[in-house]
Amino acid sequence: MTGLSEDAVSTALRSIDLVSHYTLQQWEALIRQARPANVLSRIALSVADAGLMDRVPAAPRAHLQAAITVAHAQAEAVRQEVAHIERALAPLATDVILLKGAAYFMAELPAARGRVFSDVDILVPRDALPQVEAELMLNGWATTHLHAYDQRYYRRWMHELPPMLHVTRNTVLDVHHAILPATARLRPDSRKLIAASRALESAPGLRVLAPVDMILHSATHLFYNEDLSSGLRDIADLDSLMRGFSAAPEFWRELTERAAELDLTRPLFYALRYSARMMDTPVAPSALRALASAAPPSWVVSMMDSIYMRALRPHHSLAEDALTPFARRALYVRAHWLRMPPHLLALHLSVKALRREEADP
């Protein structure tokens, strides 16, 4: 058993032309699975971009149109929010790097097409954190998670401040100083990421990661995450980023060398493996060879295959089997294990368990 072989969403994302022959039941299965996987807008725009909207029966088409409406509004909202952040942090003259969704949007990458997300993430140098937080507070952002334990958890152990909520716009901003927690086993050097970042033409006060670093960040985020409910969306991001950037000469060599430099070869190994398996990403054989030494022992790889090929499917009963809950549970534990040394993990999980009882008598 190496995991579930297929789900409706990755099939459609891989070859969108198939949908022009879908029956109503196939549409129903696709929309039901795309919703919890957070990719309905991406699928809807792929259908529209491929000129296939007229081939879709009216009932499912209504859902695609709804998803496209949401995607357009989201694109507007992201641009506005990024402009607010740019304005608020302009006085600081520090590097502010947009991450993930907001970066894909502002850099106008194909991965932004139909990508729906709720928070904007930025990366700033660690020593600039106090000024960045102060400047954001002066401009209407307020910290959340006011419990003393949570504040300490974020500020001492995590790679980000507690999420900041804008008090009038109700938008959430995550301010990172690294791409992995301070307590994690792997410690990629944020200064290297910041040094290699690129200025954005569309927002001169802001920057985005270099192409290879964008991929490494996306991979690290996905393969260290305890919650894979948007895992398929993240795999689709990786696929789209790699397809887009790999046109550049030397891309694959640059990617694997950078992974080695930043201590991120393991997450990149998984990213290439599962992106190729689920999305048919054309990964260069040279990259696979370069990462061979980063692979875990083969019995671990087959176990991880069986786990990830379940956990990355949409969180929907049509895309699950009897082992899927175990796979998700295993990754939840793994993510915590990789993010914290055992004594901290024990403390953290006890505090969370006790507080759950407090909140839910």
Add this chain to the structure above:
Amino acid sequence: MIVADLPVGRLAATLAGPGLRLRTGPVVTRIRSTVPEVLAGIALHYSQHPIEDDEGFADFHVQVRPPPSFRRWVAPQLFFDFDGMPPFRPLPRAQAFPMLEWGLNWCVSSHAHQYLIFHAAVVERGGRALILPAPPGSGKSTLCAGLVHRGWRLLSDELALLEPDTQALVPLARPVSLKNASIDVIRGFAADAGLGPIVKDTIKGAVAHMKPPVDSVRRAGEKALPRWIVWPRYEAGTVGRLTAWPKSRSFMRLAENAFNSSEHGRSGFESMAKLIDRCDCFEFVYGDLEQAATVFAALAQQE
């Protein structure tokens, strides 16, 4: 085929098995449940609604179900389940049918973003639609229930669905939710109103649903163009009168009653401006439903 064509035993088996694919206006919801209150509520309130066959397309897949654990035996509670995900906290079993209704509202307001959706009742007469947007407690549902028994067609009691391109309002023709004192008011107002059982102690107080009129259900495919926006407010002892209400303030209040303006962004703002432009806007303070109905009958007569 409509729900009433199924004998109760078949209806129960469909709900317990493959699910009932119930059509309400443009929406098909596949409902599954073994809860007797859900069966009774559907048999009463949806008797005239069409059923789609299993090869068709359902927009939403919902269940009203007991929790999986031992909780089903102590203080029985029920979940509204949206395709595997419960969007709300469970409720006591007695509230099964109101919970289904709230859940169906949630399905539409959280997903049907092809429409701009307002929290409002919509009724129609002579091809022109009247929008009654209002916060809870304003007497909106009472007025809506009253008008549909005096010659107006029901489009919806809770959700005004506006098609941005055509500016048409799309009917759902679902039951009207009546609360507290308005239950007796409607019972006195229309003897044949078709009220379901009263469910006490819900988050909204005592709730009873009123069956949508047969004609409104049969005409659920007919959209209507909006003509009036009226802000109702119940005040005991007042003689109902329409007072012109500034369009600017109507716009702001309507925006507050929109469920999905952020999902529509700028184009939603523009659609809303068009809607306000084409409608006459009034405030309507009223104390008597019969008198209110005459005021609206006169409004419908105007050119």
